[in-house]
Amino acid sequence: MDEKHFGPVWFIPGENHGKYPYCHSIYIEGAGVLIDPASDRKRLVQLRQNPGVKSVWLSHWHEDHFMHLDLFDDLPLCISEPDAPPLSDLELFMDSYGIDDISRDYWRSLFKEQFHFQPRKPMRFLQGGEIIHFDTVTVEAISTPGHTPGHLSFFFKGPEVLFMGDYDLTSFGPWYGDVGSSIEETIASVKRLRNITARVRVTSHETGVFEEEPGKIWDQYLDVINKREEKLINLLDEPHTLEDIVGAWIVYGIEFSERALVKKHLEKLMNQGVVAMEMGKYYRL
Numbered sequence: 651m652d653e654k655h656f657g658p659v660w661f662i663p664g665e666n667h668g669k670y671p672y673c674h675s676i677y678i679e680g681a682g683v684l685i686d687p688a689s690d691r692k693r694l695v696q697l698r699q700n701p702g703v704k705s706v707w708l709s710h711w712h713e714d715h716f717m718h719l720d721l722f723d724d725l726p727l728c729i730s731e732p733d734a735p736p737l738s739d740l741e742l743f744m745d746s747y748g749i750d751d752i753s754r755d756y757w758r759s760l761f762k763e764q765f766h767f768q769p770r771k772p773m774r775f776l777q778g779g780e781i782i783h784f785d786t787v788t789v790e791a792i793s794t795p796g797h798t799p800g801h802l803s804f805f806f807k808g809p810e811v812l813f814m815g816d817y818d819l820t821s822f823g824p825w826y827g828d829v830g831s832s833i834e835e836t837i838a839s840v841k842r843l844r845n846i847t848a849r850v851r852v853t854s855h856e857t858g859v860f861e862e863e864p865g866k867i868w869d870q871y872l873d874v875i876n877k878r879e880e881k882l883i884n885l886l887d888e889p890h891t892l893e894d895i896v897g898a899w900i901v902y903g904i905e906f907s908e909r910a911l912v913k914k915h916l917e918k919l920m921n922q923g924v925v926a927m928e929m930g931k932y933y934r935l
């Protein structure tokens with residue numbers, strides 16, 4: 651993928667099309683702000699040298715957005731307040747994912763070794779609605795919770811670039827499987843982003859740059875949520891335990907993720923009175 655410059659807003663492509671564990675980064679020329687340093691380690695080292703990095707922002711707390719933050723240990727870090735706690739402590743980080751005792755050792759070493767996790771305290775919190783003026787560009791932080799409680803998107807006035815972070819419009823669909831994630835807020839945030847007029851939309855993974863209005867890709871992205879839910883509701887025509895539901899591989903296909911997303915959908919459907927649970931078995935009402 652190619653690096654692209656939209657005036658002072660630079661799109662820095664992630665390795666392997668920004669697929670996990672990588673993401674695409676944004677660099678704001680003049681301001682020296684680097685957003686989500688998990689794209690391409692070599693390029694980030696170069697950027698730090700020339701034209702220089704003065705501070706790092708994170709769209710949210712996930713490891714595939716901070717993998718190379720260790721290159722910028724000495725620089726100020728900014729993130730939203732709700733997303734700051736997991737960065738302060740690895741145990742809290744794992745709690746935020748809902749990682750259980752049995753698999754904690756595995757994840758602990760992975761986050762330390764592959765993702766260079768080090769506890770970080772932000773210099774200050776970015777807030778939704780906040781407008782930040784740099785000499786080269788004005789940026790508005792937009793609160794887009796759901797994926798994480800404090801996920802931020804950024805609108806760059808002038809070049810009219812909207813960075814949407816992990817509302818990435820991939821065919822895989824949105825992620826909302828963490829303890830603090832929400833399906834309803836995810837849907838609201840995607841709709842909010844869709845309603846913003848922009849010349850260019852940038853996301854964190856895969857396609858990354860949309861210079862045309864994504865059109866039906868928005869609908870397909872949100873429809874993944876409906877399809878997951880439909881499959882789950884159909885399965886629950888017969889009562890199933892959580893283990894059975896996870897073993898049916900209807901939503902994601904990776905065990906940890908399958909369980910996390912299924913639980914979120916069950917929670918939502920039970921709140922809506924569509925599904926109930928008795929003696930450890932879930933069923934459709």
Ligand SMILES: [Zn+2]
Pocket residue numbers: 710712797816
């Ligand atoms: Zn994420």
